[in-house]
Amino acid sequence: xxxxxxxxxxxxxxxxxxxxxxxxxxxxxxxxxxxxxxxxxxxxxxxxxxxxxxxxxxxxxxxxxxxxxxxxxxxxxxxxxxxxxxxxxxxxxxxxxxxxxxxxxxxxxxxxxxxxxxxxxxxxxxxxxxxxxxxxxxxxxxxxxxxxxxxxxxxxxxxxxxxxxxxxxxxxxxxxxxxxxxxxxxxxxxxxxxxxxxxxxxxxxxxxxxxxxxxxxxxxxxxxxxxxxxxxxxxx
Amino acid sequence: xxxxxxxxxxxxxxxxxxxxxxxxxxxxxxxxxxxxxxxxxxxxxxxxxxxxxxxxxxxxxxxxxxxxxxxxxxxxxxxxxxxxxxxxxxxxxxxxxxxxxxxxxxxxxxxxxxxxxxxxxxxxxxxxxxxxxxxxxxxxxxxxxxxxxxxxxxxxxxxxxxxxxxxxxxxxxxxxxxxxxxxxxxxxxxxxxxxxxxxxxxxxxxxxxxxxxxxxxxxxxxxxxxxxxxxxxxxx
DNA sequence: TAGTGGTCTAGACCACAAA
DNA sequence: TTGTGGTCTAGACCACTAT
Numbered sequence: 037x038x039x040x041x042x043x044x045x046x047x048x049x050x051x052x053x054x055x056x057x058x059x060x061x062x063x064x065x066x067x068x069x070x071x072x073x074x075x076x077x078x079x080x081x082x083x084x085x086x087x088x089x090x091x092x093x094x095x096x097x098x099x100x101x102x103x104x105x106x107x108x109x110x111x112x113x114x115x116x117x118x119x120x121x122x123x124x125x126x127x128x129x130x131x132x133x134x135x136x137x138x139x140x141x142x143x144x145x146x147x148x149x150x151x152x153x154x155x156x157x158x159x160x161x162x163x164x165x166x167x168x169x170x171x172x173x174x175x176x177x178x179x180x181x182x183x184x185x186x187x188x189x190x191x192x193x194x195x196x197x198x199x200x201x202x203x204x205x206x207x208x209x210x211x212x213x214x215x216x217x218x219x220x221x222x223x224x225x226x227x228x229x230x231x232x233x234x235x236x237x238x239x240x241x242x243x244x245x246x247x248x249x250x251x252x253x254x255x256x257x258x259x260x261x262x263x264x265x266x267x268x269x270x271x272x
Numbered sequence: 273x274x275x276x277x278x279x280x281x282x283x284x285x286x287x288x289x290x291x292x293x294x295x296x297x298x299x300x301x302x303x304x305x306x307x308x309x310x311x312x313x314x315x316x317x318x319x320x321x322x323x324x325x326x327x328x329x330x331x332x333x334x335x336x337x338x339x340x341x342x343x344x345x346x347x348x349x350x351x352x353x354x355x356x357x358x359x360x361x362x363x364x365x366x367x368x369x370x371x372x373x374x375x376x377x378x379x380x381x382x383x384x385x386x387x388x389x390x391x392x393x394x395x396x397x398x399x400x401x402x403x404x405x406x407x408x409x410x411x412x413x414x415x416x417x418x419x420x421x422x423x424x425x426x427x428x429x430x431x432x433x434x435x436x437x438x439x440x441x442x443x444x445x446x447x448x449x450x451x452x453x454x455x456x457x458x459x460x461x462x463x464x465x466x467x468x469x470x471x472x473x474x475x476x477x478x479x480x481x482x483x484x485x486x487x488x489x490x491x492x493x494x495x496x497x498x499x500x501x502x503x504x505x506x507x508x
Numbered sequence: 509t510a511g512t513g514g515t516c517t518a519g520a521c522c523a524c525a526a527a
Numbered sequence: 528t529t530g531t532g533g534t535c536t537a538g539a540c541c542a543c544t545a546t
Binding site (some may be wrong): 113234245271 | 276326434497500
Binding site for chain 2 (some may be wrong): 528529533534535536537538542545
């Protein structure tokens with residue numbers, strides 16, 4: 037896929053300060069010429085970068101590089117898993133719990149699988165640079181992800197599923213809310229019961245449309261911040 | 273723009289249950305034929321619907337209509353303002369404070385304007401069906417939005433800026449976090465100081481790239497939930 | 509093997525910004 | 528008026544699914 041590679045190239049170049057002078061990307065035409073691709077690919081690539089908040093295009097003027105506000109921010113879009121995302125930081129993952137259970141009716145409904153389906157139930161506590169960041173309560177469909185052991189769970193499950201198993205992760209939907217921490221979860225975050233938490237409930241799907249994973253993640257309100265760019269579009 | 277209109281049409285049709293039988297959209301080719309547009313427009317339209325979480329495409333198979341999990345959820349993407357979004361609910365907006373101030377150095381940096389620029393500073397408390405939903409602390413650049421009075425602030429500012437002023441809102445970036453409520457904000461939400469809040473810091477831009485608005489919004493943790501679909505893409 | 513979504517090209521024309 | 532991004536078309540070919 038040329039346009040994804042191009043997006044990656046441009047992203048690297050922006051990071052390396054190649055366009056620092058003008059704070060603009062070259063024109064679509066120049067990029068197309070430079071990388072020997074069509075305008076279609078250029079626009080697709082820029083689109084990706086726009087959604088990541090790296091550039092914004094202004095019709096008639098150019099494609100401007102954005103100032104970043106994301107110091108320390110996690111991101112809801114560019115989701116390659118924590119381990120991949122925070123490469124500058126030390127991410128530590130502690131596996132609190134790991135077992136295979138059979139889905140009861142409620143969990144089966146949540147996981148969109150049949151009751152009795154074997155599921156991994158995993159609890160992990162993660163820290164960034166030694167500071168507690170999040171506690172994850174996760175189910176994985178074992179019919180899709182056959183093997184998860186302690187060692188795999190301590191690493192990047194995202195990477196494992198994608199690279200080792202070769203599965204094609206396509207999209208996830210999330211529900212975001214805030215809530216009071218339970219005593220149990222608070223203890224894992226070095227916080228008090230009743231303290232606030234950012235809560236993200238996540239359902240992840242393969243490109244076949246099959247759900248393989250549902251999770252609830254509690255984030256440390258003192259350290260976790262999320263960045264998100266919203267493109268605004270008037271459909272009515 | 274044909275593709276936006278097409279997206280709107282398909283969205284309406286999905287809502288009306290037109291595709292209920294198969295739970296799938298017609299093929300790209302059929303949609304193109306049916307609406308007398310090219311494949312480009314069809315794909316752009318479906319893309320929008322995908323990002324809104326309404327459908328998901330499976331290569332080689334079809335475009336499937338998604339079950340919704342969004343009961344009562346607000347959304348981070350489809351942002352046409354609360355008033356437009358929750359049309360089934362009664363949204364009440366109370367203007368707590370409205371004045372014009374001159375930007376000091378700190379606010380000027382935040383708003384990316386010159387110190388001394390006149391800004392509206394507005395505090396609004398919003399409720400849904402009588403239940404407190406959010407408290408917004410907002411700055412508007414008065415050089416861009418010349419007039420905001422009590423009546424306008426009580427309605428949909430989003431709609432006003434777009435329809436009445438004819439300005440082209442393009443994107444917003446948001447930082448999401450959770451925090452403890454101050455006494456003042458808690459009182460406006462019928463909650464206690466120290467209770468959790470979902471906090472969204474928002475910066476909104478015109479299509480010219482100019483920032484016109486910065487806000488911090490505190491949401492009632494008991495009633496506010498946000499839906500978000502993440503498309504996953506491997507750039508490396 | 510046929511059907512369907514995904515990528516890519518070349519080229520026309522429109523809309524908006526800047527000089 | 529020129530430059531630049533946005534929309535649109537027609538058509539080729541690839542990748543994956545279903546049968």
